[in-house]
Amino acid sequence: MLKTSTTNVVPEKKVEAKNKTKFRLTANDKYYASIFAGPSLFLLGLFTFYPMFRTLYISMFLTNTFGNTTLFVGLENYVKLVTSPDFVSSMWVTLVYVVGVTFFTIAMGLLLANLASQKLPGIAIFRTLYSVTMGVSVSVAAIFWLFIFNPSAGFFTLLTKLLHLPTVNWLSNPTMAMWAIIITTVWMHLGFVFLVFLGAIESVPTTLYEAADVEGVSKHYQFFHITLPMISPTLFFISTITIIGSFKSFGLIDLITKGGPTNATNMLVYRIYNDAFFGGNYAKSSAEAIILTIIIAFFTYLQFKFLEKKVNY
Amino acid sequence: MTKYKKMILSLILVIGVIFLGVFGNNISAQTSANNRIPVVFWHEMGGPAEKTLLKLVNDFNKSQTKYQVIPKYQGSYDTAIQKIFQTHGTNTSPAVFQSSNVSTAQVLHSGFTTPIQKFVDADNYDLSKISPVARAFHAQGGKQQAMPFNTSQPVLYYNATLLEKYGITPPSVSPTYSEITKIAKELYEKSNHQVKGMTVQIYGWLLEEAIANNGGMFTNRNDGHTGNPTKVSINNPEAIEFFKWIRENIKNGDFMDYGAGSMASTNQTSGFLTNKVGMYVQSSASMSQLNKKNKNKLGVTYFPHADGKKANGVSIGGAALWISNDKPKEIQQGAYEFIKYTVRPEVQAQWQKSTGYMALNKDSKDTKILQQFYAKHPEGKIPSQQLQNTVPNFGNSGILLEGMQSIRKLEENAMEKIYRGGDIEKTLQQNEDAINEIVYNQNRANGYK
Numbered sequence: 001m002l003k004t005s006t007t008n009v010v011p012e013k014k015v016e017a018k019n020k021t022k023f024r025l026t027a028n029d030k031y032y033a034s035i036f037a038g039p040s041l042f043l044l045g046l047f048t049f050y051p052m053f054r055t056l057y058i059s060m061f062l063t064n065t066f067g068n069t070t071l072f073v074g075l076e077n078y079v080k081l082v083t084s085p086d087f088v089s090s091m092w093v094t095l096v097y098v099v100g101v102t103f104f105t106i107a108m109g110l111l112l113a114n115l116a117s118q119k120l121p122g123i124a125i126f127r128t129l130y131s132v133t134m135g136v137s138v139s140v141a142a143i144f145w146l147f148i149f150n151p152s153a154g155f156f157t158l159l160t161k162l163l164h165l166p167t168v169n170w171l172s173n174p175t176m177a178m179w180a181i182i183i184t185t186v187w188m189h190l191g192f193v194f195l196v197f198l199g200a201i202e203s204v205p206t207t208l209y210e211a212a213d214v215e216g217v218s219k220h221y222q223f224f225h226i227t228l229p230m231i232s233p234t235l236f237f238i239s240t241i242t243i244i245g246s247f248k249s250f251g252l253i254d255l256i257t258k259g260g261p262t263n264a265t266n267m268l269v270y271r272i273y274n275d276a277f278f279g280g281n282y283a284k285s286s287a288e289a290i291i292l293t294i295i296i297a298f299f300t301y302l303q304f305k306f307l308e309k310k311v312n313y
Numbered sequence: 314m315t316k317y318k319k320m321i322l323s324l325i326l327v328i329g330v331i332f333l334g335v336f337g338n339n340i341s342a343q344t345s346a347n348n349r350i351p352v353v354f355w356h357e358m359g360g361p362a363e364k365t366l367l368k369l370v371n372d373f374n375k376s377q378t379k380y381q382v383i384p385k386y387q388g389s390y391d392t393a394i395q396k397i398f399q400t401h402g403t404n405t406s407p408a409v410f411q412s413s414n415v416s417t418a419q420v421l422h423s424g425f426t427t428p429i430q431k432f433v434d435a436d437n438y439d440l441s442k443i444s445p446v447a448r449a450f451h452a453q454g455g456k457q458q459a460m461p462f463n464t465s466q467p468v469l470y471y472n473a474t475l476l477e478k479y480g481i482t483p484p485s486v487s488p489t490y491s492e493i494t495k496i497a498k499e500l501y502e503k504s505n506h507q508v509k510g511m512t513v514q515i516y517g518w519l520l521e522e523a524i525a526n527n528g529g530m531f532t533n534r535n536d537g538h539t540g541n542p543t544k545v546s547i548n549n550p551e552a553i554e555f556f557k558w559i560r561e562n563i564k565n566g567d568f569m570d571y572g573a574g575s576m577a578s579t580n581q582t583s584g585f586l587t588n589k590v591g592m593y594v595q596s597s598a599s600m601s602q603l604n605k606k607n608k609n610k611l612g613v614t615y616f617p618h619a620d621g622k623k624a625n626g627v628s629i630g631g632a633a634l635w636i637s638n639d640k641p642k643e644i645q646q647g648a649y650e651f652i653k654y655t656v657r658p659e660v661q662a663q664w665q666k667s668t669g670y671m672a673l674n675k676d677s678k679d680t681k682i683l684q685q686f687y688a689k690h691p692e693g694k695i696p697s698q699q700l701q702n703t704v705p706n707f708g709n710s711g712i713l714l715e716g717m718q719s720i721r722k723l724e725e726n727a728m729e730k731i732y733r734g735g736d737i738e739k740t741l742q743q744n745e746d747a748i749n750e751i752v753y754n755q756n757r758a759n760g761y762k
Contacts, residue, residue: 031320034320035319035320035323038320038323038324039323039324039327042324042327043327062754062757062758063758064755064758064759064760065398065419065422065423065715065755065759066398066399066401066423067395067398067399070758070759070760071757071758080750086747146576150576151576151580169572171572171576172571172572172573172576172577172580173572260572260573261572261573261729262573262726262729262730262733263726274722275719277391277392277395278391278392278395278718278719279716279718279719279722280394280395280398280419280716280718280719281716281719281751281755283758
């Protein structure tokens, strides 16, 4: 039974165009399709599509104290958000954070991966060390970094005191708080990014480097003209997931700065959470969620449109 | 047909597994209390207060055989209230819950609770033993809606050892702004700028209390006691005076600004304990913590007020216990019995001694527990004195307004900007407008007039 239907599903290339309009699922196909795809479609619908459309729906209403939709207001929530300086500043803050995190994660990841790809005795120790942050959970990292940033007993404070430099108030100064969050996030992401880059660099054919060596090209030139182009698919993949991941950053912000000081680290996702589960304003936070979805979709689209063309597969 | 049967069967199996996962927990929870009526109690006490509370619950369960109170910790006040609203009417909801005073208006409007007055009347319980200011926050039309439980007051803490060392007269019982300024300046100068005089945390509650203590109103309709508020005012003379006082002193260097980060409160406390700042205002609930870790003598006095005025008194902070109306009669009765137990004189006395929240029962001060505590820590009396000396009026009986969680964020926004040198009236007006936008929208969404 299955055999006959698969020939229908994957027709010969030549007749594909002709058969396209006539292509029909038999009752049998429908039965098997529903058995195989049904459960996952059902779960996907229940836990992904339903909440998505529900969010869209709620965002066009005002919600009362219990989160029930009471008054249809159309796009009012969106208009108010986009015109509120508070929300716009949140968007900027998120953008700065995303750009900062993506840039430093990729730069550091590449640097470390390039260093660790050298064939030297004992290099395995460094490879393990650089990727060790993969095993650290967000809460542990947050506590660890909170100790480092502590203004009276933190590592950085002790260091600046030792060097007779002015103490930096990492978490109460708006600019420094942003740096603190960026540093922490980059540190968290680094293990994974390093590992992926290392794998990519290792898989670049050595013949290319040998040829370059014969030509007498510098290591610097080799990195930018051999390594980078050869690992560009990985670079593209990493930049996409880092951008999406940092847009959705939540745990570190909640545990380290709580969006403060003066909303300097109040990223969109944290704002959405706060407005819904702290302020109880589900309509506003739904509208914010939709805006965030649009922004992420836009960035992903940009990446596929412009970056992907530059990728050497 | 058999194929469809198979399909339906597999679907049922999938759904069944999901439902078992979701509701499985509750099935086991309900059968756990043997022969006693289970009374699920949601609370938000963490740290040392939780230990004391769990002991209190345990003692109640031992004191009788009819009810079994099951305490469940629900995280912070603000997330817990959302959980309470979202689960009401389901079998996961609590029979009795602790809700922050900030959420009082929300719970009142929800209609999800049975007024405690109903049980009090049936029981002929004498409410007059319980502090009237604390009761006023949770009463409507003279009827008690909830029972205040963990109640605090904002007070001024000072480092008595440090003041003595520099020969500075400690603040009077009910100090004025200029008196605090004078002490702060002296401390700052005499310590060669090593010790900052005072700090006021960026915390909306303190702004609300400053307005209350100087006789102002936070909202129209008498802070919500005579109808649902439609307008909030933080750009008012009381707030402006409060901020002028703080900002002038921050500029002069004798006040400290710890910022508004997540560590601000911790840094402030550790600054006070390590002689970096001499005075600060905070909830009286911090007292047990301050007493435990403090090498210096702790001084406590009333919340400061503006010059040339008599203090109007501050409203209470903390939380109250409410009875859900989605549970059968006997469970609600059990909830009431538990609440009644929590305000017994000796229970409240123990509660004050180990947590720093104030004993609300007037008879508590005659108990052995508190007598001994006061003999060792005479300053421990001050918050209760401040509470007792306050004559309840609309201004100092708490603010009955919904959405206070978001509103406080905006208050704190204003505080932080002003502390950093922003124009007082302009900043207050901006944030007042933003707050009123929230109030307008929530009234519209809830259909309040």
